[in-house]
Amino acid sequence: MKSPFKESNFPRYECIKQEPSSEAIGVSVTKIIAQRVQKVESKGSLERRRSPRLKNKPQEKRPCYDEGQSMELDAPELDICNKEVEGESTGPVERRLCPRLESIPDKSRPLYDGDQRRELDAPKHVACKKETGDYNLKRRSESPGDNAGKKRSYIDHSMQEWLPDIDRKGGEDGLKRSGPALGSLPLKFDDTEIELENNANLKWTDYQSFVADSIKQKASTAVKETTRTFNNHHLRCVQEEEKRYENVEARDPQVADYTDNASKKNKQSYTEKQVGYLPGITVGHKFFSRDDMVATGFRGHWLNGIDYIRKLCGKLNKHNEYSSLVAVAIMLSGQYQDGVDCLNEVVYTGQGRNNMNGSKSQTKDQVMHCSNLALENNMEQSVPVRVICEHKRGDNQSGKVYTYCGLYKVVRCWSFKRTSGFTVSKYRLKRLQGQPKVKIDEVCFERERTIGKLHGYEIYRAVMQLNMYYFHAHANIVVTENHFGPVVLLLVPTLLEGFKYIKSVQVARNVTIPPSASGCDCKGNCTNPRSCSCARLNGFDFPYVDIDGGRLIEAKDVVFECGPGCGCGPSCINRASQHGLKYQLEVYRTVNKGWAVRSWDLIPSGAPVCEYFGILRRNDELDNVSENEFIFDIDCWHTMNEIGGRERRQGDGSAPANDPLKKVEVKMDESESEFCIDAGSCGNVTRFINHSCQPNLFVQCVLSTHHDIRLARIVLFAADDILPMQELTYDYGYALDSVVGPDGKLKQSPCYCGTEECRGRLY
Numbered sequence: 001m002k003s004p005f006k007e008s009n010f011p012r013y014e015c016i017k018q019e020p021s022s023e024a025i026g027v028s029v030t031k032i033i034a035q036r037v038q039k040v041e042s043k044g045s046l047e048r049r050r051s052p053r054l055k056n057k058p059q060e061k062r063p064c065y066d067e068g069q070s071m072e073l074d075a076p077e078l079d080i081c082n083k084e085v086e087g088e089s090t091g092p093v094e095r096r097l098c099p100r101l102e103s104i105p106d107k108s109r110p111l112y113d114g115d116q117r118r119e120l121d122a123p124k125h126v127a128c129k130k131e132t133g134d135y136n137l138k139r140r141s142e143s144p145g146d147n148a149g150k151k152r153s154y155i156d157h158s159m160q161e162w163l164p165d166i167d168r169k170g171g172e173d174g175l176k177r178s179g180p181a182l183g184s185l186p187l188k189f190d191d192t193e194i195e196l197e198n199n200a201n202l203k204w205t206d207y208q209s210f211v212a213d214s215i216k217q218k219a220s221t222a223v224k225e226t227t228r229t230f231n232n233h234h235l236r237c238v239q240e241e242e243k244r245y246e247n248v249e250a251r252d253p254q255v256a257d258y259t260d261n262a263s264k265k266n267k268q269s270y271t272e273k274q275v276g277y278l279p280g281i282t283v284g285h286k287f288f289s290r291d292d293m294v295a296t297g298f299r300g301h302w303l304n305g306i307d308y309i310r311k312l313c314g315k316l317n318k319h320n321e322y323s324s325l326v327a328v329a330i331m332l333s334g335q336y337q338d339g340v341d342c343l344n345e346v347v348y349t350g351q352g353r354n355n356m357n358g359s360k361s362q363t364k365d366q367v368m369h370c371s372n373l374a375l376e377n378n379m380e381q382s383v384p385v386r387v388i389c390e391h392k393r394g395d396n397q398s399g400k401v402y403t404y405c406g407l408y409k410v411v412r413c414w415s416f417k418r419t420s421g422f423t424v425s426k427y428r429l430k431r432l433q434g435q436p437k438v439k440i441d442e443v444c445f446e447r448e449r450t451i452g453k454l455h456g457y458e459i460y461r462a463v464m465q466l467n468m469y470y471f472h473a474h475a476n477i478v479v480t481e482n483h484f485g486p487v488v489l490l491l492v493p494t495l496l497e498g499f500k501y502i503k504s505v506q507v508a509r510n511v512t513i514p515p516s517a518s519g520c521d522c523k524g525n526c527t528n529p530r531s532c533s534c535a536r537l538n539g540f541d542f543p544y545v546d547i548d549g550g551r552l553i554e555a556k557d558v559v560f561e562c563g564p565g566c567g568c569g570p571s572c573i574n575r576a577s578q579h580g581l582k583y584q585l586e587v588y589r590t591v592n593k594g595w596a597v598r599s600w601d602l603i604p605s606g607a608p609v610c611e612y613f614g615i616l617r618r619n620d621e622l623d624n625v626s627e628n629e630f631i632f633d634i635d636c637w638h639t640m641n642e643i644g645g646r647e648r649r650q651g652d653g654s655a656p657a658n659d660p661l662k663k664v665e666v667k668m669d670e671s672e673s674e675f676c677i678d679a680g681s682c683g684n685v686t687r688f689i690n691h692s693c694q695p696n697l698f699v700q701c702v703l704s705t706h707h708d709i710r711l712a713r714i715v716l717f718a719a720d721d722i723l724p725m726q727e728l729t730y731d732y733g734y735a736l737d738s739v740v741g742p743d744g745k746l747k748q749s750p751c752y753c754g755t756e757e758c759r760g761r762l763y
């Protein structure tokens with residue numbers, strides 16, 4: 001298809017053949033980028049790393065980073081936290097207050113002590129009801145049909161209790177925050193203004209929303225962390241399976257622990273599962289596997305459509321059974337049409353009596369017990385159920401996404417004879433009012449919508465034919481790369497004039513790349529970690545598992561991949577980061593951070609996303625370049641060894657005793673790294689990736705061709721499962737007040753990452 005734009009608007013840049021002159025190198029801010037997603041716990045005197053720019057500043061004028069001092073500089077109120085940590089405080093610990101709240105009289109302040117927090121985090125109403133056995137006080141009706149009609153008003157009213165408090169007054173969009181979000185906090189829910197000491201007025205509603213936000217954020221961080229841990233366990237388990245498959249005995253006893261822990265964790269969440277709203281998992285939340293749902297306690301079972309819980313009460317129901325079961329969640333799979341905005345009403349078929357080994361067709365009548373009975377009890381006892389929709393992934397990889405659609409009430413239950421002659425239970429469920437809208441098929445939709453919105457042409461087809469993307473004034477640059485053709489980058493000429501797109505690191509003339517290391521003797525693919533010498537360098541294991549094209553099990557100090565000196569072929573799993581861009585990445589414009597990068601595809605955790613390309617230079621060459629914000633220090637060794645105030649990532653000691661890295665140790669006693677990658681004048685999509693204090697990518701040093709860590713490759717990996725259209729970010733790892741301008745003065749730059757962990761400044 002022909003481009004809708006004039007050819008002249010689309011300059012195409014070839015990969016550069018020769019290194020650009022140093023004069024051509026970029027014009028903008030300072031330097032250094034480096035990250036660590038997992039930071040080690042703060043160790044007394046350990047400083048955060050500081051910028052090499054500090055070299056230009058006399059020692060006495062350099063900023064201090066140790067905890068006490070930086071607190072003094074940054075925020076006096078942090079002193080309170082400090083004391084808490086150090087255990088100096090003897091009386092009840094005073095918690096850190098939002099500066100806005102400091103002047104509110106003591107008795108009017110919300111309480112934050114542990115017990116109350118717990119109450120807030122757990123669905124409070126669930127707990128109360130369990131204790132009082134309140135469910136069973138309600139009269140059970142004889143006929144399900146009558147039941148629905150008669151009890152409707154009651155159900156409508158009572159079910160609101162199960163919604164997240166935060167959404168109760170929020171209306172359809174759930175944006176407005178309301179008082180009840182604060183659970184048992186002693187707050188007034190009106191617009192009364194509180195007089196502050198500085199004569200400013202604070203509305204209670206602001207105050208409430210501040211607290212509500214912080215509660216909600218903490219819970220969502222906990223969910224994120226659980227999912228991350230689970231993903232790690234999951235990849236470990238996959239590795240175990242791969243080994244079993246290869247009939248290779250597990251050498252590392254830790255692996256068994258991981259497997260055990262994963263199952264223990266799941267068992268634990270099974271017993272802890274809750275009815276109703278779960279803090280941290282809001283409507284629209286996406287899970288990427290059934291395991292994720294179990295790990296976070298959202299569901300207690302991998303397979304069953306109806307997930308139920310046993311309540312401790314002892315009433316007989318109409319089936320002469322104890323009505324101690326209620327369903328907590330049901331899974332809808334393939335029962336809806338793509339693109340349905342919101343499932344306000346669903347009809348659900350009970351489970352059981354199918355031939356699970358063969359055709360999956362029904363072989364007997366369904367009976368009203370266990371899960372089916374539980375779902376009926378939901379109706380009779382006015383207990384809402386979480387509904388999850390299963391749908392296919394938006395990219396072309398196989399797999400599913402599970403979207404949480406919200407809480408539903410069961411309004412009717414009946415039995416139905418199918419044409420096969422067997423009976424099934426049927427349930428009609430209605431979505432509770434006051435929940436945010438959800439697009440169940442968001443993952444698939446976003447990409448299509450973006451393409452449509454940007455161009456109004458059949459761009460998707462053009463992509464397939466021409467192997468590249470067109471862009472629009474709003475999107476500006478789109479990068480793609482595939483197995484057949486060269487990288488294509490289309491730029492808005494006025495925005496990035498002179499910038500060249502490259503698809504490998506270019507080497508400056510005064511830098512010599514060491515000769516290739518001798519590699520492993522494997523043939524075809526490396527599969528046996530005991531005989532593969534590259535696996536040995538990684539601690540006698542392959543760092544990747546063979547799913548989704550290779551996923552890194554966990555961050556390491558350094559990953560040794562197979563290289564040109566190895567006997568294995570290009571499809572070897574231990575070359576996972578060498579295949580270029582696998583995901584379609586888009587460079588787009590943000591409001592306050594300049595350009596940014598997002599993916600049109602779903603990226604699974606541990607997947608290599610992109611490598612930092614630019615010109616490989618000596619660091620000292622750039623000492624007088626003051627304005628270049630696209631320089632990445634290759635400081636893997638310094639980070640591993642905590643040299644120059646750097647924080648070591650929680651490594652796993654992957655480098656064995658006869659580590660080839662030891663050979664370079666002597667050369668690297670300086671506190672600053674020797675080499676860097678300068679993407680000021682040429683680079684790839686990675687240079688547009690912004691910083692976040694809570695990133696979804698992490699930086700991993702990779703060695704493949706040679707084993708000189710001073711010249712390691714810098715590859716960004718997914719730290720989480722990343723949804724399409726989510727901004728990709730990593731932690732630049734600046735120490736605060738570590739960057740000095742050409743005038744010798746400290747430079748500060750605000751951070752707009754917008755995460756709850758935000759430190760407020762980039763440096």
Ligand SMILES: C[S@@+](CC[C@H](N)C(=O)[O-])C[C@H]1O[C@@H](n2cnc3c(N)ncnc32)[C@H](O)[C@@H]1O
Pocket residue numbers: 029592593594595596629630687688689690691692750751752753762
């Ligand atoms: C490597 S560049 C990233 C791409 C850049 N946004 C652009 O438009 O080219 C680093 C620069 O982006 C901006 N930046 C990145 N992350 C940021 C953040 N979280 N908050 C504010 N600015 C950010 C800063 O100006 C920083 O020096």
